[in-house]
Amino acid sequence: MQTVTVNASKQYDVLIGSGVRALLPEKISSLFGSVRVCLVSDDNVARLHLDEAETLLQNAGFNCSRFVFPHGEASKNPTVLFELLEHLADERFSRKDVLVALGGGVTGDLGGLAAALYMRGMHLVQIPTSLLAMVDSSVGGKTAVDLKAGKNLAGVFNQPDLVLCDPDYLSTLPxxxxxxxxxxxxxxxxxxxxxxxxxxxxxxxxxxxxxxxxxxxxxxxxxxxxxxxxxxxxxxxxxxxxxxxxxxxxxxxxxxxxxxxxxxxxxxxxxxxxxxxxxxxxxxxxxxxxxxxxxxxxxxxxxxxxxxxxxxxxxxxxxxxxxxxxxxxxxxxxxxxxxxxxxxxxx
Ligand SMILES: NC(=O)c1ccc[n+]([C@@H]2O[C@H](COP(=O)([O-])OP(=O)(O)OC[C@H]3O[C@@H](n4cnc5c(N)ncnc54)[C@H](O)[C@@H]3O)[C@@H](O)[C@H]2O)c1
Structure with missing residues (x-):
């Protein structure tokens, strides 16, 4: 396993290697203690990988909720963003809880922005599942949704607390x-x-x-x-x-x-x-x-x-x-x- 530590306004580790996704429960526990977890994925990634992540967390005693949205850039918009925020509120998440963005760059950008906005900021873990998200969008803290006038026009900088980058996810990537x-x-x-x-x-x-x-x-x-x-x-x-x-x-x-x-x-x-x-x-x-x-x-x-x-x-x-x-x-x-x-x- 490789570790790259980012020293931005927040310091965090990017763990890279086959099997690092299994570290999710222990890392959440050591970083945040006993918290609730909202797993965010698009429908493609949810079908393939969400059950595994949720089971891992549940077996470690975490209370989880999931928010799944239709895959594709068209979902990176204010409507889906606010559906996710409403979901967090309906499920009574607090700012001490964690949003886990499990997916490609769309999920990371959308989930990262929601985590920044919800109650002025909840914890955020990025688990990139596309190559693009692993090498780029999951690291560095840029989050956004698109507006009618253009891409990424509504966003904030929001560094994650942890990035788990597991190349094994790429075996299912088209x-x-x-x-x-x-x-x-x-x-x-x-x-x-x-x-x-x-x-x-x-x-x-x-x-x-x-x-x-x-x-x-x-x-x-x-x-x-x-x-x-x-x-x-x-x-x-x-x-x-x-x-x-x-x-x-x-x-x-x-x-x-x-x-x-x-x-x-x-x-x-x-x-x-x-x-x-x-x-x-x-x-x-x-x-x-x-x-x-x-x-x-x-x-x-x-x-x-x-x-x-x-x-x-x-x-x-x-x-x-x-x-x-x-x-x-x-x-x-x-x-x-x-x-x-x-x-x-x-x-
Ligand atoms: N925040 C940043 O710094 C930054 C940097 C670069 C790009 N981006 C943004 O990232 C987005 C593009 O990212 P992307 O290419 O990952 O798009 P994406 O999230 O739409 O993923 C591409 C497709 O791959 C599928 N997928 C992802 N992981 C999979 C897996 N393991 N198995 C099967 N299918 C899988 C998704 O369902 C989707 O259909 C754009 O919105 C772009 O603006 C952001």
Whole structure:
């Protein structure tokens, strides 16, 4: 088992390794004592994994309740959020109790926000079950739901108290969703670690999952420790994401987050090359790595079409957009780009 400790406004451990999910009862007990547990999952994850988690907790004497919602990004909205808050209230949870978000990034974002809001904050344990949630969304404390105007527009920073990252969950993850997570893994390689990029660039990484997840979580931890509230270095984690959010929205969320990130990374690397903004061309390497991990590298949406969506993005502030650009594989930088210049580049 690997342990990565996050030292943000709250200190917490991310435990990574086969079988760590079995530690849930003892960890809850040692962190919070005798509390009640609300398990939150989408219907897919509930069908496959919720009974096991609930039984583990019940056998250890915990009183549990479950909240299950329909899977998919469409559920990451204020209506489902308030249904979850009403559930917590109906079940008379207190702020000393624990919400366990067992699922992918949608469950983690929704559950994390509910835990922050309910009675101004209850305990939160993240148990990511998708690769994307393991390497990215379960760590770092960003929580949100989507609004009609765009993704993740209503949210707060809420660090969990514990993250249990068990790669065994990935055996039931559909290949499509596994690839989505690989987009974020490739991203970490491009922004911070050429060796990680080399490890994953040919695909077929299932025998090295704990090692790869640990490396990604460590990179994210280092960034979050330095810039928890996203005022500086954390922006690097958004490599490919500004265009990705626009692609997701334009496609009415039929293009998944991971696939949109893959396309967004290629588009932005292409722009960097075209405009002489990178030291070493890396578009081809990124495209190959994505293709080898069953990810798309382009979309029919034109850059100009995505521009309107881009300007709605939270990362567009004060007349400029922070573009994250690759210098070379393993090294990216943030460039505040005036909207007019951005529009010219994208058109
Ligand atoms: N908070 C953050 O820092 C952060 C970072 C990146 C992405 N996100 C958010 O994460 C979301 C995407 O995450 P995601 O790709 O995990 O989406 P998701 O939660 O919708 O999961 C993808 C699909 O996989 C299924 N699934 C998950 N685990 C499974 C398992 N073990 N077995 C079988 N099926 C399983 C889910 O039911 C769903 O259908 C987006 O909303 C994105 O905005 C948040």
């Amino acid at each position: 290949p499509e969703d596994f690839s989505d997570g690989m987009a974020e893994v490739v991203k970490y390689g491009v922004i911070a670690d050429e060796a990680l990029f080399d490890t994953v660039k040919d695909g077929c990484i299932k025998d090295r999952l704990t090692q790869i997840i640990t490396r990604c979580v460590t990179i994210k931890r280092d960034v979050v420790d330095e810039d928890e509230f996203d005022t500086g270095r954390r922006a690097l984690l958004n490599f490919g994401h500004t265009l990705a959010h626009a692609i997701e929205a334009k496609s009415n969320f039929t293009v998944s987050h991971g696939k949109a990130v893959a396309i967004g990374m290629c588009r932005i690397a292409a722009l960097a090359e075209q405009h002489g903004l990178c030291d070493a061309p890396c578009l081809k390497q990124i495209q190959n790595a994505l293709t080898n991990n069953d990810l798309p590298t382009d979309t029919a949406f034109l850059n100009a079409e995505l521009f309107d969506e881009v300007t709605k993005d939270k990362k567009c502030t004060g007349g400029s957009i922070t573009l994250i650009l690759p210098r070379r594989i393993g090294d990216c930088y943030a460039r505040a780009t005036p909207i007019d210049e951005c529009k010219r580049m994208l058109s």
